[in-house]
Amino acid sequence: MKSLLVFTLLLQWHAHATHSAENSTAILMKFLANVNQNLAALYNREVLANWQLEIKGPNDLYALLQSELVSEEIMNYLQSISAQTSKYKRLKIGDSEQQRELAQIPETGYEALSSTDLKLMYIVTTNMGDIYKKTKLCAYHDRRQCNLTLIPAVQNILHNSNDVAEIEYYWLEWRRKTGMAAKQDFVTFVDLYRKAAQLNGFTKPSEFWYKDLEEDSVQAATLIKSFMQRLQPLYQQFHAHVRGQQRKMYGEELIPRGKPFPQNLAEIFIGNAYRRPDPEWFIEFPYPAIGMPNITAGLLRRGLTNAQRVFWNVADYFRSLGMPQIEDTFWTQHARPKADLEEEDMRCWHKAWKFYGIERVNFSYCPIVDEDRFFNMYEALTDVYYYRAYEKQPTLFAEEPFPNFSDALGKMFSMAASSPRYLEKLKILERGVTSNEQRINRLYWQGLRTIFLLPVFYVLDRYRVDVLDGDLNINDNCDYWQLTTDFTGAEPPVNRSNGDFDAPAKLLVEVDDQYTSQIMSTVLQYQFYKHFCHITGQYKPNDPNYPLDLCDLSNQRKIGPLVMQAMSLGSSKSYKDILEIMTNERAISMDGLLAYFQPLYDWLVEQNRIDGVEIGWEPTTKCWEDSDVE
Numbered sequence: 001m002k003s004l005l006v007f008t009l010l011l012q013w014h015a016h017a018t019h020s021a022e023n024s025t026a027i028l029m030k031f032l033a034n035v036n037q038n039l040a041a042l043y044n045r046e047v048l049a050n051w052q053l054e055i056k057g058p059n060d061l062y063a064l065l066q067s068e069l070v071s072e073e074i075m076n077y078l079q080s081i082s083a084q085t086s087k088y089k090r091l092k093i094g095d096s097e098q099q100r101e102l103a104q105i106p107e108t109g110y111e112a113l114s115s116t117d118l119k120l121m122y123i124v125t126t127n128m129g130d131i132y133k134k135t136k137l138c139a140y141h142d143r144r145q146c147n148l149t150l151i152p153a154v155q156n157i158l159h160n161s162n163d164v165a166e167i168e169y170y171w172l173e174w175r176r177k178t179g180m181a182a183k184q185d186f187v188t189f190v191d192l193y194r195k196a197a198q199l200n201g202f203t204k205p206s207e208f209w210y211k212d213l214e215e216d217s218v219q220a221a222t223l224i225k226s227f228m229q230r231l232q233p234l235y236q237q238f239h240a241h242v243r244g245q246q247r248k249m250y251g252e253e254l255i256p257r258g259k260p261f262p263q264n265l266a267e268i269f270i271g272n273a274y275r276r277p278d279p280e281w282f283i284e285f286p287y288p289a290i291g292m293p294n295i296t297a298g299l300l301r302r303g304l305t306n307a308q309r310v311f312w313n314v315a316d317y318f319r320s321l322g323m324p325q326i327e328d329t330f331w332t333q334h335a336r337p338k339a340d341l342e343e344e345d346m347r348c349w350h351k352a353w354k355f356y357g358i359e360r361v362n363f364s365y366c367p368i369v370d371e372d373r374f375f376n377m378y379e380a381l382t383d384v385y386y387y388r389a390y391e392k393q394p395t396l397f398a399e400e401p402f403p404n405f406s407d408a409l410g411k412m413f414s415m416a417a418s419s420p421r422y423l424e425k426l427k428i429l430e431r432g433v434t435s436n437e438q439r440i441n442r443l444y445w446q447g448l449r450t451i452f453l454l455p456v457f458y459v460l461d462r463y464r465v466d467v468l469d470g471d472l473n474i475n476d477n478c479d480y481w482q483l484t485t486d487f488t489g490a491e492p493p494v495n496r497s498n499g500d501f502d503a504p505a506k507l508l509v510e511v512d513d514q515y516t517s518q519i520m521s522t523v524l525q526y527q528f529y530k531h532f533c534h535i536t537g538q539y540k541p542n543d544p545n546y547p548l549d550l551c552d553l554s555n556q557r558k559i560g561p562l563v564m565q566a567m568s569l570g571s572s573k574s575y576k577d578i579l580e581i582m583t584n585e586r587a588i589s590m591d592g593l594l595a596y597f598q599p600l601y602d603w604l605v606e607q608n609r610i611d612g613v614e615i616g617w618e619p620t621t622k623c624w625e626d627s628d629v630e
């Protein structure tokens with residue numbers, strides 16, 4: 001009898017629970033439908049305003065005002081629903097898909113701060129940005145001329161200077177004027193960030209920092225640290241080679257054996273790999289007589305003389321992968337040239353524009369035809385396909401699974417298209433570009449632009465996360481240098497102390513920028529490439545006829561459907577699920593990047609042996625904890 005009563009009670013309770021769960025599911029469903037609809041309307045207005053700015057130029061006042069107004073409305077809207085959102089999250093109601101949708105509602109988390117703190121946060125981040133943008137340096141050769149901005153004025157001077165004293169002067173002046181000026185704001189920022197993390201219920205500021213990556217802070221930190229460890233043998237060989245080259249240029253006194261290289265000189269050396277259009281004027285290639293093929297000339301020779309022709313040529317490439325054909329009317333109906341920009345600003349790129357809740361993608365293009373714009377077309381078209389693939393998802397899922405994920409795919413396709421085998425087939429390049437010498441030159445140039453960046457990104461994020469969690473003190477400038485030296489093999493050109501503040505200004509400006517996701521994206525790019533090349537037989541490990549760097553994916557019809565399926569999920573699944581669909585692996589792995597650069601690694605090992613250069617570096621002795629500031 002008693003047990004029956006209990007049973008009945010249980011049943012009733014259960015029925016009640018189910019019922020109220022159904023109820024809350026219904027409530028949640030309505031809430032989410034509303035959010036999706038409201039966000040779509042707001043986002044579309046924002047996209048439209050920015051699109052207008054892109055095609056009419058930044059002086060379109062109406063679009064400018066619209067863009068600012070809508071951004072504020074979006075903030076206001078998100079703030080207005082944030083209490084409800086967190087309540088639903090806390091109650092854990094709804095099914096797993098709904099919970100995922102809830103989790104995708106954007107939040108900066110700063111809204112949790114009091115209005116005084118929020119204002120302060122705004123002030124310090126703006127200040128730090130202004131210091132970086134507005135600081136002017138006095139000229140080395142004329143200290144009364146004090147109107148030099150870092151970019152482009154100082155940058156141009158440095159690129160053309162062989163004077164070590166001049167290079168050092170600007171390095172020091174820049175740090176003197178920006179570092180100490182930003183330090184107090186950075187201290188305030190760290191305090192407020194910790195507060196915001198706590199108010200949002202995170203146990204550590206780093207958990208808050210990594211919230212968009214769907215990893216806890218320990219997992220994320222462990223993952224990227226493991227990347228650095230796997231990169232180390234290649235990095236050390238490359239570092240040794242660059243240091244040897246610098247020693248030839250600057251002498252043994254400035255570049256002593258076994259020490260880290262001076263950061264200011266290394267930045268110039270590596271920075272030369274970014275100098276377009278003619279890196280061979282600035283870089284000494286492994287095979288200097290052979291240099292790099294002129295792809296721009298090849299494009300023009302092939303008749304790819306305007307952006308429209310390039311677009312359709314690239315669209316053809318994607319079709320050959322088994323992706324849907326882009327309709328003939330796309331160009332006339334949706335593509336417009338980007339408005340002219342000032343000369344100085346070479347930021348002229350192709351770009352796809354997505355809208356929400358309606359099936360439309362617009363396209364703005366840069367009218368210039370050259371190598372960079374050609375490969376950029378592959379990235380922009382990847383976005384066109386990506387946006388179209390997930391346009392049926394609710395607004396909250398119409399995103400990439402983590403920031404910079406789509407870049408990995410776009411850059412993978414652009415890398416595949418830059419394969420000499422493919423360019424030869426397209427008749428953009430003459431035969432012979434797949435020779436060993438050509439391959440090593442290309443890998444060397446790509447390597448300068450990729451391999452040296454990863455440890456720099458790592459140190460940037462590691463430093464910020466360690467400071468936020470209190471594992472590193474802002475006043476311990478030497479700890480910053482130790483981290484920098486350990487991972488990048490660079491040290492300051494002159495003695496520094498804890499009285500200085502050298503964490504780079506760029507880091508302080510882009511306070512919300514996630515270098516971790518950029519590292520993940522870069523590594524992922526090579527992982528996709530290796531996998532796709534492997535399953536299509538274009539890369540065969542240990543077969544010299546099928547090395548990864550020559551892999552050509554064109555006409556591999558297996559690829560398209562696989563990529564489309566993954567892209568159509570948007571952010572409705574975690575990146576690990578999406579990765580599994582594409583690569584059968586659930587974890588991001590360095591294998592692809594290392595396989596890609598294996599020939600460069602072999603060349604570096606041999607060349608370093610021939611040159612008799614030393615590998616690795618001692619810790620820096622150029623930072624002294626004693627502060628010369630009171």
Ligand SMILES: *[C@@H]1O[C@H](CO)[C@@H](O)[C@H](O)[C@H]1NC(C)=O
Binds near residue numbers: 023026
């Ligand atoms: C929730 O359930 C109760 C009890 O069954 C019902 O009366 C009420 O109408 C439901 N509310 C909603 C919003 O569905």
Ligand SMILES: *[C@@H]1O[C@H](CO)[C@@H](O)[C@H](O)[C@H]1NC(C)=O
Binds near residue numbers: 070073
């Ligand atoms: C956003 O909210 C603030 C404070 O409630 C209000 O003053 C402001 O006008 C709102 N902005 C817009 C664009 O609606």
Ligand SMILES: *[C@@H]1O[C@H](CO)[C@@H](O)[C@H](O)[C@H]1NC(C)=O
Binds near residue numbers: 145146147153
């Ligand atoms: C800086 O000032 C000098 C002379 O004072 C002038 O010749 C130069 O054009 C100025 N540069 C810029 C970027 O304003």
Ligand SMILES: *[C@@H]1O[C@H](CO)[C@@H](O)[C@H](O)[C@H]1NC(C)=O
Binds near residue numbers: 278295300
């Ligand atoms: C490559 O070709 C383009 C177009 O013909 C030309 O403008 C450019 O100077 C060439 N670059 C080099 C390094 O020869």
Ligand SMILES: *[C@@H]1O[C@H](CO)[C@@H](O)[C@H](O)[C@H]1NC(C)=O
Binds near residue numbers: 051360
């Ligand atoms: C771009 O998208 C907007 C909004 O959907 C539309 O009004 C406009 O006509 C599009 N522009 C082009 C060139 O397709």
Ligand SMILES: *[C@@H]1O[C@H](CO)[C@@H](O)[C@H](O)[C@H]1NC(C)=O
Binds near residue numbers: 495621622
């Ligand atoms: C830098 O510090 C080292 C170690 O204390 C010292 O030997 C050296 O003279 C210092 N260099 C300069 C330029 O002060």
Ligand SMILES: *[C@@H]1O[C@H](CO)[C@@H](O)[C@H](O)[C@H]1NC(C)=O
Binds near residue numbers: 521522
């Ligand atoms: C990641 O995204 C940011 C912002 O869109 C962009 O500036 C950066 O170049 C991207 N990084 C990579 C590695 O694609």
